[in-house]
Amino acid sequence: MRTKIWRVLFLLLAIGLVFFYWLTLPQKISAEDVPADYQADLKNGERLFWAGGCASCHAVPGAKGDAKLILAGGAPLITPFGTFVVPNISPDTEVGIGGWSNVDFINAMVRGVSPKGEHYYPAFPYTNYQRMPYEDLIDLKAYLDSLPKSSHQPVGHKLGFPFNIRQGLGLWKKLYLDGKTLSRAETRADKLSVGRYLVEGPGHCAACHSPRNLIGGEIADARYSGATELEQQPGKKTGKVPNITPHADGIGSWSEKDIAYALETGLDPDFDSFGGSMVSVQENMAKLTAADREAIAAYLKSLPAVPSSK
């Protein structure tokens, strides 16, 4: 009798493990999904590099000016889940991503899966980058390939259990990675669609400005209504990220022109300047065209007005 129960339990556990394995299996795209004869557009690649803020995380901490183009990694991101150390994504073939194919790169950006088939942590904001059309990602990869190499090898992440088990991220992705990649037409149709694309996709504004639940997922109906900073340092007060919806708690009093001007110069309508992590974001936005910044402003004004949660 005893052994029978054990057998049943063992069987259930085995089924459970297989089910967990199946449920958390990385979902990749294959080479056929990627337009093979597409000619990369470096200029658009550079635009997406700045819009995507890759340098804000992947450049050496504190880098300014041209040093931002050396994507040697090494910046620590201290979060409640542990410390992530940003990897090298320079075109070095040993420690960077120089040896990657376009398909490898697209899988990282839209599926959050490494060439070895492991899940990435969403500290790498692929839940936003997944919106990017494959053509745009090929442009971005070509631009990254044109940047200087660095052979610097950053140390690994320092995460506690259970966050150190990548396989478990498969479950998280089932909830928060919907796989909806936009077509190029959807990202270019008119001003508002350009703005939506830049904000929701590469700009990953929600990554900082949307409140999150306990497991780090964005709370869908409170998007952009402000949050506490994900990055936190022990012994220091955790910062707040403001509401950027057109609500009175947010930037309801800012005109489109105010928003575009702030993204260009870092100065708000009261002529106070941005501070904290928004400075780096704004300096990236300053590299875009005026038309792109105006599109972002128009899209922010079109968001539903949501009060800040308190």
Added chain:
Amino acid sequence: MKHFIAAVLVGLFSLFPFNTANAEDFKKQIEARDAYMSMLSFNLGLLGGMAKNPDSYDADVAGKAAANLQALANMNIDAMYPKGSDNGQAGLADKTRAKPDIWADFADFKKKQENLQTALAEFVKIAGTDVDGLRKGMGMVGKNCKGCHETYRAPKD
């Protein structure tokens, strides 16, 4: 022994009121630096309004505002930033946005102020000349406000 006990008591009493008085004392310095910052953004706003709407450009107003900015930036700010007046201190979290990092490297904090002085020394030469000079110069000045706020000021609550 008596002396020792007395010394300990005096020590304790002088410590205790000192600690509670701190937050109150810093009230003035914090008010002063907020007022100082408001003066900066007020004058920058006069210029920024013209940069945003070039038709409203007035060389005289622009020149004066730029000179005010320079005078403000050249003030010595040390007394407004006493050690311990940061947002990590009990009781100050919602009163100041100054981060403890300021005092971890006060020399660097001062360097940011000097950078602003250098930028303004250039800015006063061009702000009152024409609106194009003003618009270019705004970026130069704004960069130095951001440069300090990026590292040393916490976001609003």
